[in-house]
Amino acid sequence: MGPSPVLRGSRRRHLRAIAPVLIAGLLAATGSAGAAEKKYGPGVTDTEIKIGQTVPFSGPASSFAIVARIDAAYLQMINSKGGVNGRKIELIQLDDAYSPPRAVEQTRKLVDSDEVLAVAGTVGTPSNLAVAKYLNAAKVPQILAMSGSAALDNAQLYPWTTLFYAPQVVEGRIAARYILDTKPDAKLAILFQNDEFGKGYLNAFKAELGSKAQSMIVKEESYDLGSPTIDSQIVSLKASGADAFFQATTPKFTAQAIRKAHEIGWKPLHVILATSSQPSTTLKSAGFDASTGIVTSIWRKLPGNPEWADDAAMKDYFGFMKQWASKEDPEDPTALLGYIWAQMLVEVIRRCGDDLSRENLMKQATTISDLQMPMFLPGIKINISSTIRTPWRAAQIVSFDGRDWVRSGGLITVPLEN
Numbered sequence: 001m002g003p004s005p006v007l008r009g010s011r012r013r014h015l016r017a018i019a020p021v022l023i024a025g026l027l028a029a030t031g032s033a034g035a036a037e038k039k040y041g042p043g044v045t046d047t048e049i050k051i052g053q054t055v056p057f058s059g060p061a062s063s064f065a066i067v068a069r070i071d072a073a074y075l076q077m078i079n080s081k082g083g084v085n086g087r088k089i090e091l092i093q094l095d096d097a098y099s100p101p102r103a104v105e106q107t108r109k110l111v112d113s114d115e116v117l118a119v120a121g122t123v124g125t126p127s128n129l130a131v132a133k134y135l136n137a138a139k140v141p142q143i144l145a146m147s148g149s150a151a152l153d154n155a156q157l158y159p160w161t162t163l164f165y166a167p168q169v170v171e172g173r174i175a176a177r178y179i180l181d182t183k184p185d186a187k188l189a190i191l192f193q194n195d196e197f198g199k200g201y202l203n204a205f206k207a208e209l210g211s212k213a214q215s216m217i218v219k220e221e222s223y224d225l226g227s228p229t230i231d232s233q234i235v236s237l238k239a240s241g242a243d244a245f246f247q248a249t250t251p252k253f254t255a256q257a258i259r260k261a262h263e264i265g266w267k268p269l270h271v272i273l274a275t276s277s278q279p280s281t282t283l284k285s286a287g288f289d290a291s292t293g294i295v296t297s298i299w300r301k302l303p304g305n306p307e308w309a310d311d312a313a314m315k316d317y318f319g320f321m322k323q324w325a326s327k328e329d330p331e332d333p334t335a336l337l338g339y340i341w342a343q344m345l346v347e348v349i350r351r352c353g354d355d356l357s358r359e360n361l362m363k364q365a366t367t368i369s370d371l372q373m374p375m376f377l378p379g380i381k382i383n384i385s386s387t388i389r390t391p392w393r394a395a396q397i398v399s400f401d402g403r404d405w406v407r408s409g410g411l412i413t414v415p416l417e418n
Contacts, residue, residue: 187243
């Protein structure tokens, strides 16, 4: 026999009375569970993520500071749209003057005083090498470092480091392979910057030449970043009788070398680095006539080149530059690097979701598979893993026709085992 109607009514009233309490409790429990799923490292809140970066705003490599200005502009745009997963990115940028000791000092400040989640996009090989040991010992992510140094592609020694720059091992080897294919009997001259930047490309170049390096290379010259000119080195290289010339140099010295070689009538097969190949700056300074016939390799689309005039990603890039970085030259390759780099940072942070611990940030930064960036040449994809930190392994040869770079042939890929 069931309960009386009075008891049934009383029980219903009691249940109705406690229902809001139960629902409130369930919602609170759900909210607590949701909150528990969030994992935050230093510098992260529900509304903000602090990322640190050191940049040569002053000093001998200050021309590279444009990359950092574009980084900041791109993140300003992202923040204006609500940020990433509801959080705005605060990019704290400090000047390291391209000085390794200064880079260490400023990086420590970012970690200890500013309490950033990660150090990302530090500019230059010397600075990145200087801070890698400290950051890895402290288990602070050093992600998307703007260096192509093979010395930093060492997951065992630097498990908290990833790279995002034209890899020296790739560009140096492709330059050598091109010379071997087109001029196998070349007498080679080499000019390199006497630091980790120049030596990284030089070592890769020689590695690809292999046993032929000793017989093919007839003269090497170097210079220091603070040198006012390299005219004497170019005269010496010409005097060697070389008919092929590889430069592992930054833009200022690339322009000087092209101009001096032209002045003294030296016309070798001439290969330069992509970072020093911009027509509107480096080649204009050297002289377009002097630069005609120069060769380099590229991994990105070329702003200003007619080939990409109707490309959707290129239109987006120029639109961004006009609205958010109108004082900068959109055709500067370093500006484009900053744009692509910032897109990559946003992608890594987006993948983190609400787990913004340092450990998960590194997990997301080292599980990138076949990612095609909008401004990369079709077919050049990013792969970063727990063991391989060199982000891409392919490029394409281009030659300067006096106005623009012209692509030739297909992509050249450097195998991972190399």
